[in-house]
Amino acid sequence: MPRILLLSLALLAGIALAQEPLQIVTEELPPYNMVRQGQMTGMSTEVVEAILKEAGLAGNIKSMPWARAYDIALHGENILIYSIARTPERETLFQWVGGIAPSRLSLYSVAARPIHLNNLEEARQYQIGTVKDDVAEQYLISKGFEVGKNLQSSNKYESNYEKLKLGHVDLWVSNDLNAHYLARAASDPSTVLVPSLPLDELALKDGLYLACSMNTAPATVERLRQAFQAIQDNGVYAGIVARWM
Known part of the structure; x- marks a missing residue:
């Protein structure tokens, strides 16, 4: 098969994976992520929703005990997890999007x-x-x-x-x-x-993170990273943090 055709197929596969619905897991950690009146809210939740909107990606956020969310993100496919601390022990366990909220x-x-x-x-x-x-x-x-x-x-x-x-x-x-x-x-x-x-x-230099499971398509991860940078550049991120701090 010609090399150019192989590259085209790989690109199309990456786009398709990036458009698959994402499963997003988190826990009750107010005021970062929390369920209020049946709806997910909180500072980190608003940031994640803004990133998804900017990236043109869809996903359902589910709140659950942290141990369960962590296990799903460790082993699942197309999983996002927040608000998670980025530590040396976890560095190779996830694909890191960015630090979305301050923490100490x-x-x-x-x-x-x-x-x-x-x-x-x-x-x-x-x-x-x-x-x-x-x-x-x-x-x-x-x-x-x-x-x-x-x-x-x-x-x-x-x-x-x-x-x-x-x-x-x-x-x-x-x-x-x-x-x-x-x-x-x-x-x-x-x-x-x-x-x-x-x-x-x-003390977490970049605060709490949004991360992806290792079985998430690299194209999706890069799309999320670019979207996060975009909402930092256009002031959306700063506006969210200012409302909650």
């Missing part, structure tokens, strides 16, 4: 039972609320913490916030924006969050 993580306690830590080693004596398979839990496990010993793993960030308020855990590891959003939404003056220890080692 800390350990929190409450004013009724304040805990002030000088370093992570001091946290080992406490019970810490984490979310299964999220970046903070993976980080703590890599430092020798153990689920069932000093980590209590849940499926939702809201569950850990409730555990902290009730004293079922001593500390809660959370994204700072998420922690303060949940505290404000609770409107509970008896609960004041105390930043016990910032996790500077987990």
Whole structure:
């Protein structure tokens, strides 16, 4: 078969793959991604929707426990996942589109039972609320913490916030924006969050990402990257972030 025909067929195949509906998975991480009145919303969600619109791609966003979303994105085809931290351990597991939202993580306690830590080693004596398979839990496990010993793993960030308020855990590891959003939404003056220890080692230079599964067509990934750059250049991205920060 002539080389020019082979190249044409490959190009057409790439275009066809890029036009297939995408499955988009995420979790409840307000105010980044969340279901409100039956609709997906949040800062990251708005950015993802703007990227898809700019790219001319369609896809349904589904919210689910993070561990399930992560597993689907690891093994599925034509999968997008957000808001995901880009770490060295995950670098080769996904195709990265771009950092769509700012992020910083800390350990929190409450004013009724304040805990002030000088370093992570001091946290080992406490019970810490984490979310299964999220970046903070993976980080703590890599430092020798153990689920069932000093980590209590849940499926939702809201569950850990409730555990902290009730004293079922001593500390809660959370994204700072998420922690303060949940505290404000609770409107509970008896609960004041105390930043016990910032996790500077987990500071994410480009924030939380939109990523594609490894079994997503390269043409689709490149199309998304170009669309993200376009909404950064035309001010759409900055406008979304400004509304939520």
